[in-house]
Amino acid sequence: MENSTKLLKEFNLKVTPQRVAIVDELYHKGHLNIDELYAIMLSKFPSISLATIYKNVNSMVEKFFISEVKIPSEKSVYELIKEEHSHLVCEECKKIEDIVIDTSSVLDELKSQSKFNIKHTNVIFTGVCSECSK
Amino acid sequence: MENSTKLLKEFNLKVTPQRVAIVDELYHKGHLNIDELYAIMLSKFPSISLATIYKNVNSMVEKFFISEVKIPSEKSVYELIKEEHSHLVCEECKKIEDIVIDTSSVLDELKSQSKFNIKHTNVIFTGVCSECSK
DNA sequence: CTGACTGCAAACGTTTTGCACGGTA
DNA sequence: TACCGTGCAAAACGTTTGCAGTCAG
Secondary structure: OOHHHHHHHHOOOOOOHHHHHHHHHHHHHOOEOHHHHHHHHHHHOOOOOHHHHHHHHHHHHHOOOEEEEOOOOOOOEEEEOOOOOEEEEEOOOOOEEEEOOOOHHHHHHHHHHOOOEEEEEEEEEEEEOOOOOO | OOHHHHHHHHOOOOOOHHHHHHHHHHHHHOOEOHHHHHHHHHHHOOOOOHHHHHHHHHHHHHOOOEEEEOOOOOOOEEEEOOOOOEEEEEOOOOOEEEEOOOOHHHHHHHHHHOOOEEEEEEEEEEEEOOOOOO
């Protein structure tokens, strides 16, 4: 069985062709906003409704299968949930890169300053990628 | 002259009572979303329009006088721009705390992994504050 | 005095909802 | 078969715009 189908079942989401396609795209593209997702889906399902995109994205977010990434000055994108990671966003070409960094030193420093019990560390770096800075 | 008035002039924004009040509130409360700001402003200017809030917030953002903070699963809040800092957000009471942490080790690690030329580092920690974890 | 700001109402874009139909389990 | 998902249209929501009157510089 294909990967996307298996994943949907694991998250107790009914397997429909539309959902499989959404998961496939997020898997291959990494990050997509609603408009990009709709455009891609339209090419595969000419009569798909935007409402279907929203409904599916929302149910996948609720089941913690995908997550919304809120980027400063940009539209939110969605990605499959995996190991905690940070994002690098190019201000010019808008490319988004995932990066796994060790945040333990920052968390240690934080612990000494605040009594918060931290659950998640959300880091977004913005700047210019190597292609755009040429 | 009061602080807010002076600040508005420094950022080339005309000084109106509505703007002074917005800056005063952001200064005292630290972070406010649009609805909170509107509610507070309504109590001071009963006939103020939501459009006025939006117009002022947008012009202040454009002049880099205030900035939008996008928080996972929450409404965006606005704050006066100051030294770069991170945010701690309590998932339960929604309180937001500012914290200045040294991100140089993370930036160094990043530099060794990616060719991005980083301009800004945006860090949001989510968790439970000390009052709520009692 | 002039241009910018305000408040109002309308417009706009985005997201959600209700419903009839069709597909999945 | 029973329920859930889909597509469509309408509704709801948040934000922006245009305009006439007012105010700051």
